Every structure is written in C-alpha cells, then in structure tokens.
Amino acid sequence: MLRFFGPFIAPIVGLGFVLALTVAFFMPREAAQVTAQHEFHREPMELHLASDGPFGRFDRQQLQRGFQVYKEVCSACHSLSLVAFHDLEQIGFTKAEVKAIANQWATEQPSINPDTGEPATRKNLASDKFPSPYANETAARAANNNALPPDLSLITKSREGHAAYVHSLLIGYQDQPAELLKKFPDAKTPPSLHYNPYFANLNIAMPPPLAADGQVTYADGTNATRDQMAQDVAAFLTWTAEPKLENRHRAGIAVVLFLLVTTILAYLAYRNIWADKKH
Amino acid sequence: MSFPWAEHYAPKHPFMRWMDEKLPLPRLVYNAVGAGYPVPRNLNYFWNFGVLAGAALGIQILTGIILAMHYAANAGVAFDSVEHIMRDVNSGWLLRYAHANGASFFFIVVYLHIFRGLFYGSYKAPREMVWLLGVVIFLLMMATAFMGYVLPWGQMSFWGAQVITGFFSAIPVVGEPIRVWLLGGFAPDNAALNRFFSLHYLLPFVIAAVIVLHIWALHIPGSNNPTGVEVKGPQDTVPFHPYYTAKDGFGLGVFLLCFSLLLFFAPNALGHPDNYIPANPLSTPAHIVPEWYFWPFYAILRAFTVNFLWVPAKLWGVVAMFAAIALLFFLPWIDRSPVRSANYRPMYKWFFWVLVADVILLGFIGKSPAEEPYVRIGQFAAAYYFAHFLIILPIISRIERPLALPNSITESVLHGEAEEAAPLGQQA
Secondary structure, eight states, X not given: OHHHIIIIIXXXXXXXXXXXXXXXXXXXXXXXXXXXXXHHOOOOOOOOOTTOSTTOOOOHXXXXXXXXXXXXXXXXXXXXXXXXXXXXXXXXXXXXXXXHHHHHOSSOEEEEOTTTOOEEEEOOOTTSBOOOSXXXXXXXXXXXXXXXXXXXXXXXXXXXXXXXXXXXXXXXXXXXXXXXXXXXXXXXXXXXXXXXXXSTTSEESSOOSOOSTTSXXXXXXXXXXXXXXXXXXXXXXXXXXXXXXXXXXXXXXXXXXXXXXXXXXXXXXXXXXXXXXXX | OOOTTOOOOOOOSHXXXXXXXXXXXXXXXXXXXXXXXXXXXXXXXXXXXXHHHHHHXXXXXXXXXXXXXXXXXXXXXXXXXXHHHHHTSTTHHHHHHHHHHHHHXXXXXXXXXXXXXXXXXXXXXXXXXXHHHHHHHHXXXXXXXXXXXXXXXXXXXXXXXXXXXXXXXXXXXXXXXXXXXXXXXXXXXXXXXXXXXXXXHHHHHHHHHHHHHHHHHHHTTOOOOTTOOXXXXXXXXXEIIIIIHHHHHHHHHHHHHHHHHHHHHOTTTTSOGGGGSBOOTTOOOSSOOOOGGGHHHHHHHHHOOSOBTTBOHHHHHHHHHHHHHXXXXXXXXXXXXXXXXXXXXXXXXXXXXXXXXXXXXXXXXXXXXXXXXXXXXXXXXXXXXXXXXXXIHHHHHHHOOXXXXXXXXXXXXXXXXXXXXXXXXXXX
C-alpha cells in the first residue's frame, strides 16, 4: 500500500486540491468595494510619550494632568473599572490626596443600606475601584443615544494605534469633507453621530469631548490646549492599561544584560570544547 | 540503542554506584543526553532547535502552572482574572507575557525544527517514526495553543473559538450536533471555556510524553546530519556531552535573548488588540484572525471559495486545512529519493526554498482580510502548497540526479565539502 502512495495516490489527492483551487481561482468575483472608510480613514498622528522605548519611564506630572482630564471630562461617561483610587499613589499622589479624591468623587460607590438592605450608595474609599458613571449598560445606552461608552482601563491596548489613536481621536473631529460627500453621497454622517477620520468607520457617537482650549485648569500651570489635554489623557490611559510598564522595562534591561554576558560565556565555552574537533 | 562505540556509564562515587543498582536513572540520562550518546560531529546550528523546543515547552509549563493558580476559568470573571494577574499578582505581568510570547517562540523554534527536517531529509528511513511522532507533537501543540488563546476570554478568544469549532459543522449531517456537543452549548460559553482550560492544562503533559517517545525513537538510528550520510564509525561522532551540550547552551542563550527582547520590550507585538476587549457574543470583530502561527493554515481554509465536485466550499476548506498537516504523515513515503540532504539534491533544493516562500506568502494572506487581491493570491499559494508535497515531490524524487555523496561524515569534514560542514553563515 505504502509502495503505491508516493507514485500514485499522493498525486491524485494533490490534483483534487489543485483542481478545486484552480476552479476557485478563475471564478469571477466582484471587485473589492471601495468605501468611504477605505479612502478617508486616517492612521493616527505620531505621538511621543516618555514611556516609549526600552528605557521609557512615565512622566508623572503628565499622568497627573491626564488624570485631571479624565476626572473632569471623560469620567462623566466612561468607567475605569480596573483601576483603584489608591493606584493613583503610583503616579505621584499622596495617600491624603488619594483619600480626598475618592471621597469627593462625583459618582458614589454602589452599596446597600445596612439597616434595610435596600440598594444604596456610599462615598468612595481609597481601596475602591473607580465607580462607573452609570448603574448598568442599559442606563449607559439610554443616556447616550443607544451607544455604549467603553471602559477606558485598557483602551490604549485594545485599539490599533494605541496611545496615538486616543490622542488623534480626541482632537480629530472635523466637518465631513465635501469631497467625501461628492464621492459617496450615501455616506453622510447621521445627525446623532460625529465625523472623525481616526475612528474606524468615520462616524463616532461620542460628541467632541475636548471642545476648547482651557477646558480644564491644570494645577501645575501647564497651558491646557486641546492638543495638550489629548496628549496628557493618552499618557494617563497608557498607564491605566499597563501600570507595570516601568517594572517591565527595568527588569528587561537587567535580564538582557545578564543574558548577554551568559551567552558570550556560553559561546566561549562552546569554542573551547570544540577547539580540537574539526566540524 | 546507539552505536557500539558509545561510552559506557561507569559511576565512580559509591553513592552513584548504589543508585545505579537500585534505579539507573543517571544511566538513562547519561545514555540519552550525556557522553553515552554519540552524535555526528558535523551538525550545524539548525540542530539546536530540538533542544530549544524542549526549553520552550519547559517555559510554558512552568509559567502556565503558576498562572493557573491565579486564573479563573469562568466566563463571568476570566477576563478580569487575567487583568488581576497583570496588575495585582507579584510579577504576574511577567508570567503572563512570558506565557503568551512563549507560545509564539515555541512555534518559531518548532517551525525551524520542521523545516530543518524537510531540508535535510530527516523524515526518511530509518527515522520515519521520529518524524511521525513529531507531526503528532505539532498537532497537539496547535490544539493546546488554540485552547490557550481562548482562556483570556477577550473578543478574539471568543470569536476564534466560534470559528474553529465551526469547522466541525462542515461535516455533513452530524456536523452541527458534534459542534454543539464539543462546545457544551450552541455557542462558546462557560462550558466550553471550562473544558478548554482543563484540556489546555492536560495536553502539555501529553506533549511531554510524546517528546519522550520522539527522543527514544531518535536514539535508535541516531541523529541525522547535514550530509545525510549515515555514521560509519567512531571518527564520525562526538559524545553528546560535552560537545553538543556546550553548543546547545550557546543556542539557548541566543534563544533566551531574542525571547527577552520581545517579552520585555514589545510584549503585545504578536497579539491582537481586540483581545483586550472582553468577549462579547453580540459584537463581531471587523476581522477575525487567529494567532500568527496559524495564519498559513487559515489562508488554506479560506482559499476554498467554490463548491466543487458536489462538495461544499466550507467542507473543502476544512478538509484541506487538516490535509495540509496530515500529508506530513505520509511524507516519508511520498519522497522516495534515497538521498536525504537537499545539499546533494539540485532540484529538491530549489523547490524547498520555493515552499518556504510559499508558506510565508500563505501566512501573509492568512493575516490579510478576505478580499481581493488577497483571496486569489491565497488560492494560488494554497494550490502550490499541495502541489509541492503531493505532485512535485513524487516527480522529482524520480527524475532528479543527485550529486555525488561524500563517503563519510569525516571525509566531508576534513576534505573540502566545506559547505555542509561549516556552521550557518560561513557557507560558501
């Protein structure tokens, strides 16, 4: 049986697959449809953060500014469910500051009334995760024209383009280009949506969150231009998505240096052992 | 087992002698990867990848066991438990990134190991069983990797599981009931996640067991070598230890360096951003793509777009995808050329490199969206893949005129023949 396999059976089986694919290959098909997304979607603008590169460290001042933008702008609609208030100590807030931030947070933490067991809310503690601005998904959709504002904890890791995408999206709002409407008359942005070339399908439900320069007043005196605010919040969300980035970079450099030395020694040992053998 | 001139284990220390009488485990190690295993002296760096694959499995098992202590296989909390590992577990980020990127590196070294076998004809007699067991390991690895990718329960986990288990519904009549039975539901959910976790924990140990058989089967004829000429005498071999333990030590260092660069400085480079979005059965990602190591096979699956010979396109795709791997089982009997090493096979050598290019092209197509021109290129590349193994190989093994082989390994090492004897990079 195996004797016949090579010369006979294998080529017959092979011909079957090749024929099926040849037929498929020559089957006429519709040309790829050119859509408005194809032509008008833009890659994010370049963004350089202190955390980039193998030696990158977070710029804590910037993270604190970014947190301020999240607190005063984003948190009205977006949750940050994987981050706890006391995590803010990692970006330079003191214990007392964190306690105050938690205590004064606009949305309270869901709880129960200890006497009646009825649903209730209580003030946030430093150990709490950031509360969601909405009680549940239905409430979130009801308040946002049926769109669901995504949780922001991992947003820079869950989008193509990462922090640069967040930065570009926030300041990328514009009027729909006349050229687009001329070419794709059906692609007009619906009234409840907003045109943004950095968003995958060009029309995003979120209204422009950073409307004007000076929307927040930075505690450190930095001029709060729209671009600055977008950069700062992108940096902050890079931290929320990867809080251990600095540990990773530090450990990485140590490990690579160690392995470099070890590998060189291993190479020398190898050459030494083989010195008498031609191979 | 092994050659008559293999060094014999002779324990000197009284404790080791005592041990050898009661449980000759040191003797086993000595004969398997110690001085008791004579190996051709002319192996090049491509022979490092077997040991590296073993190291990769070790990394996966070690990191995986610790991850399992913190992970919760429940559809409600799986995603958050992974983030808990990333944020709250001591060095949890290191464990998880090492495990995720370790899977990629496992496949990188195994693919190089497989292609080394293809180039040097290591699948040919008398090593057919080594090759067959290797293909079994490869299949087990694919199953394990797929199920592991489902565990974080992100968008690609969920939709990947949906697509892969959907293969079974291509089977006529009983396909759909089988799919539902395998998943434990109509769509991937808690039942599926739980059994995937259970199997993902089990299969690596099965892989380890098959690796034992793989090495056992290898030690009967001994290792192949770059000339493909069998060992003729003691002058052709060196003891595994210290010669190849030293060389593998260096290889391991280079491997760990590359692994560390990715793990510490670009840990998400090979992943898909969508898997950081929690699984949502109501929202399909724009493009469902598997992990990179499945791209070539995914391209073959999607290349079959028309019903042909009364067989629906979907069934063709699924059968072809499995056939693309299953045909490797028959390779020792498809390629009948008595010459092993491609260095002495002028025609096969060219077709080998065309195959490498074809598989890389298939990988690129598997990653690309299912639209023109990618689909058509994929159809061509997939057809070539099958043609290479099932049509071209039987023909060239018949018509090819191999070059003159060296009389022995030693001759090739000592008299010219520098091309086969020199390590990679120094070849003429």
